[in-house]
Amino acid sequence: MKPVTIEGLIAGHDKKPFCAVVEVDSKGLISKISKPKKGFKATHTFGDDCLIFPGFGDVHIHAREDDTGKQVYKEEYKTAADAALHGGVVHVSAMPNTPNPVVGKEQFAWHRNRVRQLNHSVSILNYLGIDSKTKPLGKPGEHFYKLYFGKSVGDLTVTYGNELDVILSKYKKHDISFHVEYEPVVQAHASGKTHTQRRPLECVNEGLKILLPLIEKYKIRAKLCHWSIGGTSFKMIAAARKRGANIVLEVSPLHLLFDTSMTDADPSLWTKIQMNPAVQAPEHRKDLIKGLKNGFIQFLATDHAPHTEEEKFSAFTKFAHEYPGKNNKEISEIIKKKDRKLFLDTCCENNHSGAPWLDTYALVATWLMKEHNFTAQDIARAAAYFPGKFVNPHLKRQFPKQNFGKGFGEIKKGFVGSLTVLNLKKKTKVNRNDLRTKVKWSALEGREMPGSIEAVFIRGKRI
Numbered sequence: 001m002k003p004v005t006i007e008g009l010i011a012g013h014d015k016k017p018f019c020a021v022v023e024v025d026s027k028g029l030i031s032k033i034s035k036p037k038k039g040f041k042a043t044h045t046f047g048d049d050c051l052i053f054p055g056f057g058d059v060h061i062h063a064r065e066d067d068t069g070k071q072v073y074k075e076e077y078k079t080a081a082d083a084a085l086h087g088g089v090v091h092v093s094a095m096p097n098t099p100n101p102v103v104g105k106e107q108f109a110w111h112r113n114r115v116r117q118l119n120h121s122v123s124i125l126n127y128l129g130i131d132s133k134t135k136p137l138g139k140p141g142e143h144f145y146k147l148y149f150g151k152s153v154g155d156l157t158v159t160y161g162n163e164l165d166v167i168l169s170k171y172k173k174h175d176i177s178f179h180v181e182y183e184p185v186v187q188a189h190a191s192g193k194t195h196t197q198r199r200p201l202e203c204v205n206e207g208l209k210i211l212l213p214l215i216e217k218y219k220i221r222a223k224l225c226h227w228s229i230g231g232t233s234f235k236m237i238a239a240a241r242k243r244g245a246n247i248v249l250e251v252s253p254l255h256l257l258f259d260t261s262m263t264d265a266d267p268s269l270w271t272k273i274q275m276n277p278a279v280q281a282p283e284h285r286k287d288l289i290k291g292l293k294n295g296f297i298q299f300l301a302t303d304h305a306p307h308t309e310e311e312k313f314s315a316f317t318k319f320a321h322e323y324p325g326k327n328n329k330e331i332s333e334i335i336k337k338k339d340r341k342l343f344l345d346t347c348c349e350n351n352h353s354g355a356p357w358l359d360t361y362a363l364v365a366t367w368l369m370k371e372h373n374f375t376a377q378d379i380a381r382a383a384a385y386f387p388g389k390f391v392n393p394h395l396k397r398q399f400p401k402q403n404f405g406k407g408f409g410e411i412k413k414g415f416v417g418s419l420t421v422l423n424l425k426k427k428t429k430v431n432r433n434d435l436r437t438k439v440k441w442s443a444l445e446g447r448e449m450p451g452s453i454e455a456v457f458i459r460g461k462r463i
Helices: 077-086 105-118 161-168 183-188 201-217 232-242 253-257 260-265 267-273 282-294 314-322 328-338 340-347 358-372 376-398
Strands: 004-010 018-024 030-034 050-054 056-061 089-094 123-126 128-130 144-149 175-180 221-224 246-251 419-423 452-458
Touching: 050 376, 056 077, 056 358, 056 376, 077 089, 077 105, 077 123, 077 358, 089 358, 089 376, 089 419, 105 123, 123 376, 144 161, 144 201, 161 201, 175 201, 183 201, 201 232, 201 246, 232 246, 246 282, 253 282, 253 358, 260 267, 267 340, 282 358, 282 376, 314 328, 314 340, 328 340, 358 376, 358 419, 358 452
Parallel strands: 004 050, 056 089, 089 123, 128 144, 144 175, 175 221, 221 246
Antiparallel strands: 004 018, 018 030, 050 419, 419 452
């Protein structure tokens, strides 16, 4: 491939947007950043309505595929990667809680071979799972791990603080991402009417109280996943950081866009936004937005968790005998017309947790900029720079035959020439027919977002 030149406003985490020409060499790496010259015609030129970001990265997705094939009806590596590309995301990291959990060398090798066979333009990395039976597959820094402190989806669960202590003693100084919901608190609230009542903020705070001292004790390089609350939790995390704890945070689009004031107004929203951990009151959503903006939270990470609509309406299965031949979604529509209260009450019951978000990643970034005054630097930091820092140390091990140079996350010489271009003046209405995820629905369906994806480049090639 001949060198490619891309001209426009460059958006990075460490300076305001500036006009420049990015040259990407034949290896797909950035070879030069220069000022535009009069009379020069770049291969691709973008006007002032657009911002050129380092390629976005999502460090928390569920691709569903494994050697059992049991969940590929929801998603597989190809459709997840297609959805990522559609959402302006050039690299993703897949969680290990598949039907056959990714906990050992054999499972890890299967997934790396599958990714290599697929050879998708989106770079897919893999987490390793942790439970009471696992042990590290190498020295600190060689892999990144996921530990479920509290039950979510799948069989990888650590329930109590004493077993967590024993497990983490084997993972000193390793990179571990944590799902934090203390299971005894969840179980104590199992009869709650809504998902927020069944998974109250106390389950996160109690889990955090147990986890933080262990992160410090074993010098874990910790990432706390899909953080759902502010308030007391922020104070605890800030205090731990001040003591020297290495802790970073993710926040999901779902927790930035929704809160309980919305589900109170329209309980049917639960069929779209039920997630572990649950959305909380508006003040927590405000804290999360503020935390992402000021850098207290480092990552915009989707927790892309595709379930079919049939699964999202699973509480309606109890009416199946009354409506033979109808699926859950169809039953819900019938009941909605006959008995709206029964419909809304059933929507509040425990359905499947999780929602697909990869297709709309970049659109959420434009929403943050337009609706919450995020700067280009804020978006570059949370959507590109920190995701790049997270995956870059692992690229050579997970992609031994590919050259990523200095990796992802910055538009500077030597980094990968994969870029995400946003148009902040062109609005986008989310339409299910445009989605690439296999489950073909979005919590944002029908919503007009304030920007759009103008282009995505993979190693200099416009996709």
